[in-house]
Amino acid sequence: MRCKIIWSLKWHLLxxxxxxxxxxxxxxxxxxxxxQQHGAFVGNIAADLGFEVNQxxxxxxRIVAGTKEQYLEVNLESGILFVNRKIDREQLCGSILxxxxxxxxxxxxxxxxxxxxVEILDVNDNAPRFPKDKLHLEISExxxxxxxxPLESAFDxxxxxxxxQSYRLLPNDYFTLDVETRRGLGNFPVLVLERxxxxxxxxxxRLVLTAKDSGSPERSxxxxxxxxxxxxxxxxxxxxxxxxxxxxxxxxPKRTLVIxxxxxDLDAGTNGEIEYSFSSQTTVKVFQLFSVDSKTGEITVKxxxxxxxxxxxxINVQAVDKGPAAVPVYCNVLVDITDxxxxxxxxxxxxxxxxVSEHAPSGTVVALISAADKxxxxxxxxxxxxxxxxxxxxxxxxKNYYRLVTRRxxxxxxxxxxxxxxxxxxxxxxxxxxNKTILVEVSDVxxxxxRFAQSSYNAYLMExxxxxxxxxxxTAVDTDANQNALLTYSIAETYIHGELATSFVQINSENGIxxxxxxxxNEELKNFQIQIQVRDSGVPQLSSTVSxxxxxxxxxxNAPVIVHPVSVFGSTVTETVPRxxxxxxxxxxxxxxxxxxxxxxxxxxxxxxxxxxxxxxxxAYTGDIWTTRRIEKQDGNxxxxxxxxxxxxxxxxxxxxxxxxxxxxxxxxxxxxxSSLSENRHLTSDLSLYLVISLGIITSIFFIVLIILASxxxxxxxxxxxxxxxxxxxxxFEARNSLNGIQKASRNIHIAPNYVDVFGGDxxxxxFRYEACSTLNSTKATVxxxxxxxxxxxxxxxxxxxxxxxxxxLNAKYSNKSSTxxxxxxxxxxxxxxxxxxxxxxx
Numbered sequence: 001m002r003c004k005i006i007w008s009l010k011w012h013l014l015x016x017x018x019x020x021x022x023x024x025x026x027x028x029x030x031x032x033x034x035x036q037q038h039g040a041f042v043g044n045i046a047a048d049l050g051f052e053v054n055q056x057x058x059x060x061x062r063i064v065a066g067t068k069e070q071y072l073e074v075n076l077e078s079g080i081l082f083v084n085r086k087i088d089r090e091q092l093c094g095s096i097l098x099x100x101x102x103x104x105x106x107x108x109x110x111x112x113x114x115x116x117x118v119e120i121l122d123v124n125d126n127a128p129r130f131p132k133d134k135l136h137l138e139i140s141e142x143x144x145x146x147x148x149x150p151l152e153s154a155f156d157x158x159x160x161x162x163x164x165q166s167y168r169l170l171p172n173d174y175f176t177l178d179v180e181t182r183r184g185l186g187n188f189p190v191l192v193l194e195r196x197x198x199x200x201x202x203x204x205x206r207l208v209l210t211a212k213d214s215g216s217p218e219r220s221x222x223x224x225x226x227x228x229x230x231x232x233x234x235x236x237x238x239x240x241x242x243x244x245x246x247x248x249x250x251x252x253p254k255r256t257l258v259i260x261x262x263x264x265d266l267d268a269g270t271n272g273e274i275e276y277s278f279s280s281q282t283t284v285k286v287f288q289l290f291s292v293d294s295k296t297g298e299i300t301v302k303x304x305x306x307x308x309x310x311x312x313x314x315i316n317v318q319a320v321d322k323g324p325a326a327v328p329v330y331c332n333v334l335v336d337i338t339d340x341x342x343x344x345x346x347x348x349x350x351x352x353x354x355x356v357s358e359h360a361p362s363g364t365v366v367a368l369i370s371a372a373d374k375x376x377x378x379x380x381x382x383x384x385x386x387x388x389x390x391x392x393x394x395x396x397x398x399k400n401y402y403r404l405v406t407r408r409x410x411x412x413x414x415x416x417x418x419x420x421x422x423x424x425x426x427x428x429x430x431x432x433x434x435n436k437t438i439l440v441e442v443s444d445v446x447x448x449x450x451r452f453a454q455s456s457y458n459a460y461l462m463e464x465x466x467x468x469x470x471x472x473x474x475t476a477v478d479t480d481a482n483q484n485a486l487l488t489y490s491i492a493e494t495y496i497h498g499e500l501a502t503s504f505v506q507i508n509s510e511n512g513i514x515x516x517x518x519x520x521x522n523e524e525l526k527n528f529q530i531q532i533q534v535r536d537s538g539v540p541q542l543s544s545t546v547s548x549x550x551x552x553x554x555x556x557x558n559a560p561v562i563v564h565p566v567s568v569f570g571s572t573v574t575e576t577v578p579r580x581x582x583x584x585x586x587x588x589x590x591x592x593x594x595x596x597x598x599x600x601x602x603x604x605x606x607x608x609x610x611x612x613x614x615x616x617x618x619x620a621y622t623g624d625i626w627t628t629r630r631i632e633k634q635d636g637n638x639x640x641x642x643x644x645x646x647x648x649x650x651x652x653x654x655x656x657x658x659x660x661x662x663x664x665x666x667x668x669x670x671x672x673x674x675s676s677l678s679e680n681r682h683l684t685s686d687l688s689l690y691l692v693i694s695l696g697i698i699t700s701i702f703f704i705v706l707i708i709l710a711s712x713x714x715x716x717x718x719x720x721x722x723x724x725x726x727x728x729x730x731x732x733f734e735a736r737n738s739l740n741g742i743q744k745a746s747r748n749i750h751i752a753p754n755y756v757d758v759f760g761g762d763x764x765x766x767x768f769r770y771e772a773c774s775t776l777n778s779t780k781a782t783v784x785x786x787x788x789x790x791x792x793x794x795x796x797x798x799x800x801x802x803x804x805x806x807x808x809x810l811n812a813k814y815s816n817k818s819s820t821x822x823x824x825x826x827x828x829x830x831x832x833x834x835x836x837x838x839x840x841x842x843x
Contacts, residue, residue, distance in 0.1 A: 027114070027115040027116075027117065028043075028045065028048055028049070028105075028114060028115070028116045028117070029116075029117045029118075029119065030042050030043045030081070030116070030117070030118045030119070031118070031119035031120075031121055032083070032087075032118060032119075032120065032121065033120075033121045033122075033123050034087050034088060034089035034090075034099075034120050034121065034122065034123050034125075035086060035087065035088065035089075035123055035125060036083045036086065036087065037083065037086065038082075038083055038084065038085060038086065039082050039083060040082060040083040041080060041081075041082060042072060042080075042081040042082055042083060042118060043080075043081045044078075044079055044080055044081070045074055045079060045080070045081040045105065045116070046061075046078075046079020046080075047079060049105070049107075049114060051079070051107070053077070053078060053079045056074075056076045056079055056107075057076045057077075058109070059107045059108050059109050060107065060108045060109070061074060061076060061105065061106070061107045062074070062105075062106055062107075063081075063103050063104070063105055063106075063116070064103065064104040064105075064106055064350055065101075065103055069085065070084055070085070071083065071084055071085055071087050071101060072084055072101070072103060072118060074105075081116075087101075087120055089120045089121075089122055089123075089159075090126065090157040090158065092120060093120065094157075095157075095159060096159070097159050097160060098119065099119065099120040099122070100117050100118070100119050100120070101117070101118040101119075101120060102115070102116075102117055103115075103116040103117070103118065104116070104350060104370075106350060106351050106368065108351070108353075110365070111351065111353070111365045111368065111403075113350075113368060113397065113398065113401065115398055122158050122159050122160055122162050123158075123162070124158055124162040124213060124215025124216060124217070124218075124219060125158070126156055126157045126158045126162075126219070127156070127213075127219035127220060127221050128154040128155065128156040128163075128164045128211035128212065128213055128219065128220060128221040129154055129155055129156070129211075129221045130152055130153075130154045130155075130209070130211065130221060130222075130223035131152050131155070131280070132152065132223065133223055133224065134223065134224045134225075134226065135151060135152060135209070135223050135224065135225045135226065136226050136228070137149055137151075137191065137225060137226065137227045137228070138227075138228045138229075138230050138325065139193070139197060139227055139228070139229055139230065139325075139327070140197075140229075140230045140232050140325035140326075140327055141196075141197045141198060141199040141229050141230065141232055141325070142232035142325070143193055143196070143197060143327065144193070144196070145193050145194055145195055145196055146192065146193060147192070147193040147327075148178070148190050148191070148192050148193075149190065149191040149192075149193070150180075150188060150189075150190050150191075150279070150281060150330060151188075151189040151190065151191055151209060151225065152223075152280045152281060153186065153187065153188045153189060153211075153281060154167075154211030154221055154223075156211075156213055156219075158213065158215065161213065161214040161215060162213050162214070162215035163186075163213055164186070164187065164211050164212070164213055165187075165212060165213050165214045166179070166187075166211070166212050166214075167179055167187070167189040167209065167210065167211050167212075168209075168210045168212065169189075169191075169207060169208070169209055169210075170207065170208040170210075172205065172207060173194075173195065174193065174194055174195055174197060174205060175191050175192065175193060175194060175205070175207060175227070176191075176192045176194050177189055177190070177191065177192070177209070178190045178191075178192050182314070182332065188281065189209060189211075191207075191225070191227075197229045198229075199229040199230070202229065203228065203229050204226060204227065204228055204229070205226075205227040205229070206224060206225070206226055206227075207224070207225040207226075207227065208222055208223075208224060208225070209222065209223050209224075209225050210222045211223075230324060230325025230326075232324075232325055235265055235266045235267040235271065235272075235321075236265070236321075236327045236329055237263040237264065237265040237274050237319040237320065237321055237328075237329045238263060238264055238265070238329065239261065239262070239263045239319060239329060239330075239331040240261075240262050240263070240264075241331060242331050242332070243331060243332040243333070243334065244259055244261065244331065244332070244333040244334070245333075245334045245336070246258055246259050246333065246334075246335055246336070247335075247336045247337075247338050248301070248305065248335055248336070248337055248338065249305075249337075249338050249340055250305045250306055250307035250308075250337050250338060250339060250340050250342065251304075251305065251340050251342055252301050252305055253301070254300075254301050254302065254303070254304075255300050255301060256300060256301040257298060257299075257300055258290065258299040258300060258301060258333075258335060259298075259299050259333055260296060260297050260298045260299070261276065261292075261297040261299065261317050261319075261331055261333065262297055263276070263297070263319035263329060263331075265321045267321060267323055269323070270321070270322040270323055271321050271322065271323025271324070271326070272321055272323070273321055273322040274319050274320065274321050274322075275294045275295070275319070275320055275321075275322065276292050276293065276294050276295070276296075276297040276317060276318070276319055277292060277294060277317070277318055277320075278290075278292060278315065278316065278317060278318070279316040279317065279318040279328070279330055281316040282315060282316050283314075285310070285313070286313055286314075286315050288302070288303050289301065289302055289303040289304075289305060289313065290302050290303075290313070290315060290335075292317060297317070297319070299315065299317070299333060305337055306337075307337045307338070307339040307340070307375075307376070308343065308374045308375070310337065311336070311337045311339070312334065312335065312336050312337060313334075313335045313337070314332060314333075314334055314335075315332070315333040315334075315335060316330055316331075316332055316333075317330065317331050317332075317333060318330045319331075339375055339376045339377060339379055340375075340379070341375055341379040341426060341428025341429065341430070341431070341432055342375070342432075343373055343374040343375045343379075343432070344373070344426075344432040344433065344434040345371050345372065345373045345382045345384075345424040345425065345426055345432070345433065345434050346371070346372050346373070346374075346434070347369060347370070347371050347384070347422060347424050347434055347435070347436035348369065348370045348371075348372075348436075349367060349368075349369055349436065349438060350367075350368040350369060350370050350401070351367060351368040352366070352367045352368075352438065352440075353365065353366055353367065354366070354367075354439065354440050354441050355440070355441035355442060355443040356406070356410065356440060356441070356442055356443065357410075357442075357443050357445060358409070358410040358411055358412040358442050358443065358444065358445050358447070359409065359410075359445045359447070360406055360409070360410065361406070361409075362406055362407060362408050362409065363405050363406060364405060364406045365403055365404070365405050366392065366404045366405060366406065366440055367403070367404040367438055367440070368397075368401065368402075368403055368404075369384065369394075369401070369402045369403075369404060369422060369436065369438075370400055370401050370402075371384050371400050371401075371402065371424040372400050373426045375426065375428065378426070378427040378428060378429075379426055379427070379428035380426060381426060381427040382400060382424050382425070382426050383424070383425055383426075383427070384402050384422055384423065384424040384425075385422075385423055386404075386420065386421070386422060386423075387420070387421050387423075390407070390418065390420065391406060391407045391408050391409075391410055391418075392404055392405065392406055392407055392418070392420060392440075393405060393407045394422070402422075404420070404422075404438070410442050411442075412442040412443070412444045412445070412480075412481065413448060413479040413480070415442065416441065416442055416481070417439060417440065417441045417442060418439070418440045418441075418442070419437055419438075419439055420437065420438045420439075420440055421435050421436070421437050422435065422436045422437075422438065423435050424436070444480050444481040444482060444484050445480075445484075446480055446484040446536060446538025446539060446540065446541075446542060447480070448478060448479045448480050448484075448542070449478070449536075449542040449543065449544050450476040450477065450478040450487050450534045450535070450536055450542065450543065450544050451476060451477055451478070451544055452474060452475070452476045452532075452534070452544060452546040453474075453475050453476070453477070454546070455546065456546060456547045456548070456549070457472070457474060457546060457547070457548045457549070458548075458549045458551060459471060459472035459514070459548055459549070459550050459551065460551050460553050461516065461520060461550055461551070461552055461553060462552075462553045462555055463519075463520050463521055463522040463523075463552050463553065463554060463555045463557070464519055464520070464521070464555050464557055465516050465519055465520060466516075466519070467516060467517065467518055467519055468515055468516065468517075469515065469516055470513045470514060470515050471514060471515075471516060472513075472514045472548070472550075473511065473512050473513045473514065474489070474507075474512040474514070474532055474534075474546065474548065475512055476489075476512070476534040476544065476546075478536050480536065480538060483537045483538060484536055484537065484538035485536060486536060486537040487534050487535070487536055487537075488509050488510070488534065488535050488536075488537070489507050489508065489509050489510070489511075489512045489532060489533070489534050490507065490509060490532070490533050490534075490535070491505065491506070491507050491530055491531070491532060491533070492530070492531035492532070492533050492545060494529075494530055494531050496528045496530075497525075497528075501528075501530045501531075502517070503517055503518070504516075504517055504518060504528065504530070504550075505517055505530065505550070507532065512532075512534070514532075514548070520552055521552075522552040522553070522554040522555065522596075522597065523558065523595045523596070523597075525552060526551070526552055527549060527550060527551045527552060528549075528550055529547055529548065529549050529550070530547070530548050530550065531545050531546070531547055531548075532545065532546050532547075532548055533545045534546075554596050554597045554598055554600050555596075555600070555649075556596055556600040556647060556649025556650060556651065556652070556653060557596070558594055558595040558596045558600075558653070559594075559647075559653035559654065559655055560592045560593065560594045560603055560645045560646065560647055560653065560654065560655040561592060561593050561594070561595075561655060562590060562591070562592045562643075562645060562655050562657045563591050563592060563593055564589065564590065564591040565588070565590070565657070565659070567657050567658070572640075572658045572659065572660045573657060573658065573659045573660065574659075574660045574661075574662065575587060575588045575659055575660070575661050575662070576661070576662045576663075576664050577627070577631070577639075577661050577662070577663055577664070578663070578664055578665075579631050579663045579664065579665055580630075580631075581627050581630070581631060582627070582630070583627055583628060583629050583630060584626055584627065585626065585627045586624055586625065586626050587616065587625045587626065587627060587661060588625045588659065588661075589622070589623055589624050589625065590605055590618070590623035590625065590643050590645065590657065590659075591623055592605075592623065592645040592655060594647050596647065596649065599648045599649060600647055600648065600649035601647060602647060602648040603645055603646070603647055603648075604620045604621065604645070604646060604647075604648070605618045605619065605620055605621070605622075605623045605643065605644070605645055606618060606620065606643075606644050606646075607625075607641055607642070607643060607644075608642045608643065608644040608656065609640075609641070609642035610639065610640070610641050610642070611635075611636065611638070611639045611640045611641075612635050612636075612639060614628060614629070615627065615628060615629065615631065615635060615639065616628060616639070616641060616661075618643065623643075623645075625641070625643075625659075631663055635663070636663070637662065637663045638660065638661070638662060638663070639660070639661040639663070640658065640659070640660055640661070641658070641659045641661065642656060642657075642658055643656060643657050643658075643659060644656050645657075
């Protein structure tokens with residue numbers, strides 16, 4: 001097999017970006033004869049392109065044909081370009097002298113494009129043939145020697161030297177053969193009369209006409225020409241012109257007049273009547289597209305003209321009269337077809353690289369597009385462009401080829417795909433255009449960190465919660481996609497009171513739901529803060545952190561605790577009240593506290609039960625117990641009150657205390673130290689004396705008590721020492737019983753040992769009370785002297801004082817033995833308080 005390879009590789013540096021993309025464009029040309037069998041060798045395209053054979057498959061070398069048929073293919077194992085199917089040059093290119101099959105060789109990674117042209121060489125595989133095997137010709141006997149009679153030419157689909165080259169007529173006595181060459185139409189045989197015919201001698205002449213080509217091997221075709229000699233019709237029709245040339249638009253409608261030919265005959269009658277027709281030399285295509293009026297000679301359009309199929313037609317018109325032995329005459333009409341812009345550009349996607357990474361650099365080649373127009377001239381000049389505001393641009397490469405490249409960095413989170421519309425227009429008038437839509441998807445890169453919906457969160461958790469229950473959920477979003485948007489939640493390594501935060505709460509790593517790991521107590525832990533972290537699953541991983549404040553919501557789980565007066569093991573508390581007390585006299589004060597907070601710690605007091613229901617009332621907010629009227633004899637000497645303290649929680653919790661009130665007869669001995677002070681402030685000299693006496697008495701009692709208790713309560717002497725204080729100038733000394741022991745109201749309630757209360761009530765409810773005060777602006781001291789009981793003498797007074805102090809110490813001892821009173825405490829709530837008037841009265 002003979003194969004001729006013509007190599008011409010042309011480099012084009014279009015833009016500085018092209019060099020960075022690494023794209024190479026060139027042209028390769030091969031030539032092969034037609035009619036090659038499948039697998040016939042065309043050329044070693046791999047070697048001609050300069051590629052190693054082992055690179056072809058990985059770089060996906062492929063052949064893109066410009067026609068519908070894939071005549072050629074490449075073997076990726078050997079790099080050989082071979083014939084994929086048999087090629088018939090006559091069917092592919094017709095009568096065109098040079099038949100070229102245009103291909104595009106596309107190779108990826110990086111994208112390279114090579115233009116490949118394969119010239120299909122003609123093989124002399126067709127013999128010349130006449131339209132008819134037998135030709136019939138009528139010639140008048142009066143035809144003069146030298147008369148010329150055109151014959152039908154032979155047709156050979158081959159081209160060049162393989163087409164019809166010569167005609168030969170077997171020798172005879174009357175005719176010779178002449179060959180006419182017509183521009184654009186080839187060679188035509190003409191029968192020339194050498195001597196006059198005589199019908200009476202010979203009416204029929206049989207001639208053999210042979211057509212030959214110059215191919216190798218030489219091929220020929222023959223036809224038998226029968227000449228019938230007719231009687232004389234001595235004048236022939238004459239055309240005004242022997243040839244005509246006209247131009248016609250390709251899309252001329254049917255019945256459009258092309259030209260009107262005219263011939264005249266000097267004969268008269270039927271011998272002068274002329275009929276027009278297409279001669280036998282007219283091609284079949286002309287018969288399909290044109291028609292001639294036999295009487296007028298008008299040639300009109302019969303079919304649909306298309307410049308892209310054929311741009312010129314040669315019409316041979318004959319005129320013959322109706323006389324006997326009529327001799328036809330001929331004229332040639334050359335019709336040039338003018339191109340119209342009737343074909344829209346054809347846009348073809350040759351190659352596409354999708355998806356494109358959102359971080360692909362500017363100038364990355366995305367697609368290769370070809371654009372062609374079947375029209376000619378300006379009508380076939382195509383220009384392509386993109387829509388506005390796209391991060392892509394078109395770059396021209398080879399003829400009618402464009403590269404789609406990125407203009408800038410892409411952002412998948414803004415636009416994840418592009419429907420790119422490429423519009424290609426020709427330069428005709430009016431211009432025609434066509435669109436090609438290319439879908440380019442953008443692949444994701446992990447360039448966005450997860451983001452929480454809020455900068456910080458507050459979660460409210462009811463105390464005494466069930467362990468393992470969820471109480472909050474955090475959510476984050478990641479604008480990336482797929483694996484880059486797969487989020488994982490976790491709790492950062494933080495500590496709460498020395499313990500890891502994960503021992504308090506846990507988080508579901510997939511959905512951000514937070515669960516408690518323990519049951520919380522609002523009285524022990526009001527709130528805590530943790531750091532929640534979210535990470536995506538991209539490479540590299542990106543993360544964000546947010547703070548979560550967990551705030552405990554108080555639950556009414558602590559009952560009120562009565563801190564004054566103190567009742568040991570639910571015993572009744574005894575207080576005294578004078579019989580002559582006026583209405584509004586404050587008998588005692590009940591003080592309570594609640595370890596809860598807010599509304600759950602708002603306390604109210606009420607008398608639930610009393611011996612005489614209308615004799616006493618209690619302040620709902622301060623716990624002060626007052627007389628509502630005078631105490632009558634029928635009321636009795638003993639009164640019993642059941643005091644109820646409740647909080648405002650839901651459900652409400654309560655505490656009760658029973659108070660026994662003893663009515664005493666003498667009012668003068670029950671006047672409070674506060675009222676004495678307010679009435680006798682002007683008696684400064686007497687009070688100074690009382691102060692000295694009081695200090696002496698207190699000191700004596702103090703030492704007596706110490707001696708008695710040292711022998712009985714040895715372990716408690718340090719705590720007993722704390723109950724007293726040294727008496728010095730500018731100080732106030734106050735001793736009370738029932739202040740050292742506090743009974744637990746419930747299993748979980750503990751009263752802080754450093755709790756301080758300002759007690760009110762009747763001074764008879766205390767064993768004794770002293771105050772010594774001095775200021776910088778005062779030169780005298782004020783002394784509050786205890787009033788002795790009516791039934792008591794000085795000696796009884798001392799015994800009573802000692803007994804009261806012992807009772808206080810025993811209460812303190814019991815309080816110390818109570819479980820975890822001092823170890824586990826809850827700060828009491830300070831929602832209850834005394835009014836300013838009450839404080840003034842107590843002082």
